Amino acid sequence: MDPLPIDPLLPEVVSALRAGPALVVEAPPGAGKTTRLPPALLTAGLAGDGEVVVLEPRRLAARMAARRVAAELGERPGETVGWQVRFEDVSGPRTRLRYVTEALLTRRLLATPELPGVGAVVLDEFHERHLDGDLALALLARLAARRPDLKLVVMSATLDAGPVARFLGAPSLRSEGRAFPVELEHLSPEEAARDQRLEERVASAVRRALRDEPDGHVLVFLPGAAEIRRAREALSGLTLAEVLPLHGDLPPEEQDRAVGPSARRKVILSTNVAETSVTIEGVAAVVDSGLARVAAHSPWSGLPTLELRKVSRASAAQRAGRAGRTRAGRCLRLYTRHDHDARPEFDLPEIRREDLAGTALALAQLGVAAGEGFWLDAPPPAAWEAAHALLRDLGALDAAGRITALGRRLARFPLHPRLARLVVAAEEAGDGPGGALLAALLGERDIRAFEAGRLAGPGAPAPRRDVPTGPSDLLELASLFEEAARARFAEGALRRLRLAPGAVQAVERARRQLERLVQRRSTSTANSTATATATAAEEALLRATLAGFPDRVARRRAPGSDEVVLAGGGSARLAPESAVREAPLLVAVDAEERRVRVAGRPGAGGAVVRLASAVTQEMLLDLFPDALRYEEEVRWDATAERADGFERLVYRDLVLEEARAARVDPDRAAAALLEAARARGARSFAGEGALDRLLARLAFAARHAPDAGLPAPGEDGVEAALRAACVGRRSFAELREVGLEGALLGALAPPARALLERLAPERVTLPGGRSVKVEYEAGDKPPWIASRLQDFFGLADGPRLAQGRVPLVLHLLAPNGRAQQVTTDLAGFWSRHYPALRRELMRRYPRHAWPEDPLRAEPPQPRRR
Template sequence: MTSSRTWPNNSPCSDKTVSRRPSLPIDALLDEIVVAIARSPNVVLEAAPGAGKTTRVPPALLPHVDGEILVLEPRRIAARLAARRVAYELHEEPGETVGYQVRFENVSGPRTRLRFLTEGVLTRRLLTDRELRGVSLVILDEFHERHLDTDLALALLRRLQQTTRPDLKLLVMSATLDTAPIAHFLGDAPVLRSEGRIFPLAIEHLPYSPAPLEQQIASAVDQAARTSTGHTLVFLPGAAEIRRANTTCDPIARRFDLELLPLHGDLTPVEQDRAVAPSTKRKVILATNVAESSITIDGVTTVIDSGLARIATVSPWTGLPTLEVARISQASARQRAGRAGRTGPGVVLRLYPEEDLRQRAAHDLPEILRADLSQLALALRVLGIAHMQQLEWLDHPPQVAMEAAAALLDRMGATGQQAAEIARYPLPPRLARVLVEGQHRKVPHNACVAVALLSTRSESSDLLRSVDHPPSEPRFQQQLAQLLRVSKAPRVAEHDDDALLQSLLAGFPDRVARMRSGKQLLLANGTSAELSSEPPQYEFLLALDAEDRKDKPLPLVRIFSRVEPEWLLDLFPDALRETKELAWHRTGERVEEVSALWYDQLVLSESRGVPTDREAAATLLADKALEAGIARFADAEAVDQLMARIEFAGLAAASLETVLRELCDDLRSFAELRNLTASSLLPLLEQRAGNRLNELAPAALRLQGGKQAKVHYERGKPPWISSRLQDFFGMAETPRIGPDHVPVVLHLLAPNMRAVQTTSDLAGFWERLYPAVRRELMRRYPRHKWPEDPR
């Protein structure tokens, strides 16, 4: 070997073996691991961050097995870097003894016996090579992350062990793992532990701050730049937070001559390599939890932990994917902190109080318990596993989620041979279905462009416009080239927009939507959503990139495409249904009969007309009238007075609801009901009360001078009348009404119609109070007669 060999990306290294294989804590345990694997079919290894398990254990086992060793990594970047590091330490290039295989990339050769691969790659290999011929050992690295493919791989490997491959050995490795459950699952497998290298690690918990996250990060970076001589690794929830932090930290980086570098899964391999490559210049690496495990970034002495991660789940009420910024677990916090103490003393700045850490979950919830399971269901379907109970699971997939996944696959037509064709592509089932349909409709190139745009989350809202004018960014171009290669599609674009749009519909049959007002739309599952951009000119669309976010009131649709309703008739006739029902026309305030054609919970077309069922129309009209309130159709005060009057009389009152429903017979609008109630409601209520109503509770009382005074009735109060004081001259006693002869409360008014006295004892008023009232009234109203004895 020559000294020109580099690691990992154009950084010169010495050719000496000692520089290539520095001593690591796991080295002391390698012999014991070899013996354990020889004696037991399954072994669990717990090794602290920095112990070296990923790069030292697999090559140490290579001489002791006859066949190939597969090492499953949770992320592509981890598989690539681990393979390159092991090859480097073996003085080889990747693709010789050691290789790697991730989605769309296979670096291996005929001599490759140690292969690092992502978990999904193993699943697809099992679809075509169900016995893993030539493989002696499978290592599941960083098992604590518990991705969906992790659990699926474990279940399939365990089944393989117990059926046709009892010679297959499994090694589960992790840094922060509760080993008891997995050891029991693997038949009480032996558990080995490596404590790792112990370097001093100073952990500082910063107090709560209301400042935006990027400002908190900038403050911590400034603190690290003043005290640290090594690189700083910053953990943030996602790419958006990384971009904001990069902008905020830029002045600090220029002041201290630091290099700001992002690190997340959406970057190209070249950009990722740049972040993790050795450097003599101090770096500040702004990373998602992609840097939490498997990847050793030499020279990191400070970790800044936001305590947050963007967690992908599925919304239980919309069925849409949801991205929620959530607090990481205690195990994840330990894993992040361990990045600062791998090669020497380190400092950890946690942007949250210690009490906050103690209240967090001990471990992250496995993805199989919270994610969309359509890819898992597709793999089982292709493998001929009809029921998930046919496999042993470390955590059993939720029944409801599996049923939803199976229903989606059925809707997409992912059955039989087509399911196998969809599973052939290293893509989520929806996108793979688009490619398959694109080939069927003779638009394979444009289908690849559309899938590449969706995979890289193109910022353009209308996907068809982006297909016509694809971006030139390297990440998209790399994805497109990989898709064209794997699908063997021509590199010349087709010109059949409808065929492409129908191909998209085949992969997203449950995402049909209809525009409403503004940017709002209604999804086929019956829930509302909102466009992140201006609405299109067409009415029906596909919500291709949509997510339900906790920080948004409605699910957000970023990318969409046009849909014609007749396509739904052709592609999904079983999802269509016709209905005929009564509906309330809110603007016209009337009952109508609506005939509609539905796609799931979405109306494709409808017509409105006069109800044929008059009885049902009357019932709905009455319901709406009661909901609107009696004041819409009659004098509510007059109705209340009448009901109180009937109650005072002790008579059986007819239900207002019953009378209103009677009035609605053969009517269908508020206008008709309003005309009828204006003349009929009060008389009908009085009629139902009976002939004695006027006798027991008169509507008015005749006073001494002949004036009729209206009697006011209120529930829970005695009746009352109001009139000028002079109208009561000649009356010695208070009038009494009702079955109990209740005295009427008298409101005695001055000539200016203001009350001078309220009483239910007129005789007592004349005797005790009138003389004083008379003197005051004579002074104020001398032209009026005020007799000494008004009786």
């Protein structure tokens, strides 16, 4: 075997593991750690009689590493060395070195927590910090305390070994590797600003690299299979080199062509699998798009997705380093230096950004409390609580956080808990295979990938707009898939149906695996049935979808509207391509932020429901009776200025039905009226100024009879009167009719009202019989009356209040209503001012009587109406 940079370090690795149970190894890409270190553990006997299990972040890496090690041993894969990934197991009874994907080890730990038959575990490429890798590290560190014979190695290309070594209490070793200088080139800002598609930039950079480098291969990093396909089309006329794709969905023989030795120059169009996990000999130039499709989750459903993101600076360095593996090389970055420098140094670990429901269920199944010190990096508390809340919603955990019998059933499926709940519900209804298909369609890439915009580009079919109205987008997807299956997934049929071949194949593999699990369970499920009618099967799958997404129920805002109101608050719009156009209630299975067009105009951004499924009230009642409640509500109608009663049926916080109530609860109506009246202002429900005059009147009486116990209410009294006035009433009209000043007076006991009338009457009667309103003002201002001067003829003294103790201020008015004098000394006015004033009044108002002696004159009688 050719020597590799890691080889000199292997004796130290073996020695360290003989001395202790764990070790951290740092080695740059291309050092050979993936293919040389695990066999060294086996050869040194560090695994005892057990296996060495190597965790790889990707299926492609697991397959290729196992094949290379087997070839170096002169064996076929599946003998001493094998691999196991989802849907594929290449191993046998003699297999001692097994390369697996991270999630498979997690499931093995769930099934057999002590890992019998395993003597050593190697976590490769741990710097990628996948959620399954972090969970495996935590569980293995915990297991090591019970199994001192178990050896654990964590290998990384770029991660700082210090934190991992401290977490494990283990030493660390580093291989410096062997690297040649790599010349870096970035796009200029002017080049980056050009309107070019990615595949055009790639084709231009590849031709330049082939022209400038006399020999060697060109490795191109692209986000995914769709971008690889389009770049390959853009390079279709290339004669200087063979263009080969490299990604996880390719058959093994095509992967081997891409990475194996070749006499002819190659252009390898690869996903980020070639960053660290796979070494390709003879690469002289790298073209880096700076992009990757990374594992993410839909923030709406929590289901796994692939998201297009810029790579970190660490990933960019690893990509560039592939050009300096065996010789000096160059790296052409299809982005600016400023763009590179603005990127984060490392990608955020998945545990800090991913949905944690599956992880929480796994730990609950093991009975592990993931407290302080359990994780290398603890998950965000809010995300951890949200995961537990969802599991409680699904019935997987009880209120105390313990796993339920249903939760154990869900944990048996290699699915997100939502999808596992869907499958179990369909299985219980007798259509487990149908549930398996729906779960596969949701758990894998969208088979309508062109429509989802994920493979948009030249030659991509236009989005479907001819989807018939139906009860469920999931059933529509299942129908499309089954039509493709009947055509044996022929290329022409997939093109006619506008389906993405790679996604369809992934769904078919997942469906078969899930159907096998369902079939094994169905033999022991009492209520499984053989064959259901089409209607019953459809009903079963609609109910199963609801079971998996109980928190995503929505109500159409109006018949025929594409806007829905969501349980938990907020609203969203159904995507134009959704089949669910009529159902009043539905489950919003998946949504995304997108801009929609309404009536030919750009619409506002917001949540757009991509996948929906109809539900009924009967389904909600059958599956979640505790989440339904009947409510009576009194609501204020600002237009009618009235409290109205409503009866409604509510699911969680979502109103399903609402109708006006025949009877309104009087207490709640009064409360609603009081709140609205407060907002309007208490003085709106009394005559203008009447309330303040009454308060001043009460204050005057209380001030002049301090021992009588009369109240002198302020704003607190107004509030109390308003509250009392609202009792038994429900509208502003009724409140105005009673009048707030009347309510304030009504609060007084009869003796107090009588005393108020004696001390501070509302009106006084003058000698001629005229009744005049007494004006009271706040503070210490004296009360006053205003009337025509003639009304006071015959009076030597004006009226008095407080049982004669307080004279009224008299406003003596001319016939035109204007005050001629303001006084409390009526006798003095008659003697000192009246004679002169009389002459003026006689001149101005000759038709009125102006006697010389007002004290002996008779006042005019008020007119009778």
